[in-house]
Amino acid sequence: MGGPSHDSSDFFTDKSAKIFVAGHRGLVGSAIVRKLQSFGFTNLVLRSHSELDLTRQSDVDSFFAAEKPQFVILAAAKVGGIHANNTYPADFIAINLQIQTNVIDSSFRHGVKKLLFLGSSCIYPKLAPQPIPENALLTGPLEPTNEWYAIAKISGIKMCQAYRIQYNWDAISGMPTNLYGPNDNFHPENSHVLPALMRRFHEAKVNQANEVVVWGTGSPLREFLHVDDLADAVVFLMEKYSGLEHLNVGSGKEVTIKELAELVKEVVGFEGELVWDTSKPDGTPRKLMDSSKLLGLGWTPKISLKDGLVDTYKWYVENVVKQ
Numbered sequence: 001m002g003g004p005s006h007d008s009s010d011f012f013t014d015k016s017a018k019i020f021v022a023g024h025r026g027l028v029g030s031a032i033v034r035k036l037q038s039f040g041f042t043n044l045v046l047r048s049h050s051e052l053d054l055t056r057q058s059d060v061d062s063f064f065a066a067e068k069p070q071f072v073i074l075a076a077a078k079v080g081g082i083h084a085n086n087t088y089p090a091d092f093i094a095i096n097l098q099i100q101t102n103v104i105d106s107s108f109r110h111g112v113k114k115l116l117f118l119g120s121s122c123i124y125p126k127l128a129p130q131p132i133p134e135n136a137l138l139t140g141p142l143e144p145t146n147e148w149y150a151i152a153k154i155s156g157i158k159m160c161q162a163y164r165i166q167y168n169w170d171a172i173s174g175m176p177t178n179l180y181g182p183n184d185n186f187h188p189e190n191s192h193v194l195p196a197l198m199r200r201f202h203e204a205k206v207n208q209a210n211e212v213v214v215w216g217t218g219s220p221l222r223e224f225l226h227v228d229d230l231a232d233a234v235v236f237l238m239e240k241y242s243g244l245e246h247l248n249v250g251s252g253k254e255v256t257i258k259e260l261a262e263l264v265k266e267v268v269g270f271e272g273e274l275v276w277d278t279s280k281p282d283g284t285p286r287k288l289m290d291s292s293k294l295l296g297l298g299w300t301p302k303i304s305l306k307d308g309l310v311d312t313y314k315w316y317v318e319n320v321v322k323q
């Protein structure tokens with residue numbers, strides 16, 4: 001019971017199987033929907049936040065009782081960058097615990113065949129060995145700016161493991177690195193670094209400003225993965241992986257925040273200077289994940305950071321700026 005299986009599941013055999021993608025309007029959920037549709041899946045069950053608030057246990061249970069999905073991909077969560085995580089710790093721990101507890105438990109109780117839970121690389125200790133292997137989990141103190149979110153995500157992994165151990169139920173967890181792409185959140189303060197900088201450079205270019213402020217020292221290292229690669233990995237895991245252990249999903253490529261800022265500046269075409277606001281937190285110094293277990297199963301990322309930035313900037317201009 002609970003041992004890993006790398007054999008194909010029957011996820012791909014019935015393209016009319018009912019799949020609930022929770023959080024389908026977000027960065028990750030929307031990419032998963034696009035990917036499933038590109039593979040020919042026809043029976044996706046989708047509910048916006050206003051149609052179904054996943055923090056409401058009885059509403060979630062009624063939804064599962066009525067819809068009875070066969071597969072669930074959990075991409076709904078309270079998500080944000082370093083400032084949002086640091087400013088709203090109660091929201092990050094409470095909302096995420098509520099959403100994941102409701103969805104995982106109702107999925108099990110209403111006969112879902114397989115569920116995939118998405119965590120994040122922030123589950124690992126602040127000073128984890130690099131690249132970070134899956135077994136670094138719970139080996140040291142967390143990064144303080146996002147420990148509330150990390151604790152919720154660690155609980156999600158453990159909940160999937162507990163249901164597998166007690167009920168032999170097929171719940172798996174994937175831990176993505178920092179993601180970006182179409183449908184990202186471009187909020188000036190609450191978003192992640194990449195969309196925040198894209199917007200700031202774009203607005204500076206349009207307003208012919210001389211400089212752009214970037215947070216922290218520029219020295220932290222981050223690994224970025226385009227969300228279309230992540231969506232591909234999610235479908236791959238649904239088909240190929242069944243096991244107790246969570247699996248890392250990364251690109252294997254890291255850049256400093258300074259290098260990222262220079263790259264975004266170039267893609268956007270801003271010609272002024274960068275100014276570093278060192279009163280803002282750097283967060284964890286480095287978080288490169290060791291994704292060799294997933295790569296060993298046969299999955300590979302395909303989109304380079306440069307190509308992904310060009311694609312995302314085009315999407316931003318066409319869908320956010322022109323609205």
Ligand SMILES: NC(=O)C1=CN([C@@H]2O[C@H](COP(=O)(O)OP(=O)(O)OC[C@H]3O[C@@H](n4cnc5c(N)ncnc54)[C@H](OP(=O)(O)O)[C@@H]3O)[C@@H](O)[C@H]2O)C=CC1
Pocket residue numbers: 022023024025026027028029048049050052053054055074075076077078079099118119120121175176177178179180183184185192
């Ligand atoms: N973005 C990243 O860099 C990374 C993301 N991840 C993980 O991927 C998953 C998805 O993240 P991402 O797509 O970036 O986040 P987004 O904020 O883009 O999307 C989250 C989605 O969840 C929905 N949602 C939030 N609260 C509720 C609720 N109470 N009821 C119903 N729906 C709700 C949101 O709807 P609404 O906007 O209407 O509230 C939104 O559609 C998360 O689990 C996250 O931890 C992991 C690593 C990195």
Ligand SMILES: C[C@H]1O[C@H](OP(=O)(O)OP(=O)(O)OC[C@H]2O[C@@H](n3cnc4c(=O)[nH]c(N)nc43)[C@H](O)[C@@H]2O)[C@@H](O)[C@@H](O)C1=O
Pocket residue numbers: 079080081082083085120121122145146149177178179189190191192193194196197214215216220222257280281282283284
């Ligand atoms: C995915 C992951 O994302 C979060 O962790 P993070 O990687 O630290 O996230 P971030 O993208 O917000 O910042 C990365 C780095 O970039 C710097 N930085 C510069 N200028 C801006 C800026 O303008 N905005 C932001 N947000 N950061 C900036 C910033 O100071 C930091 O050094 C978790 O809270 C948690 O949500 C999680 O799991």
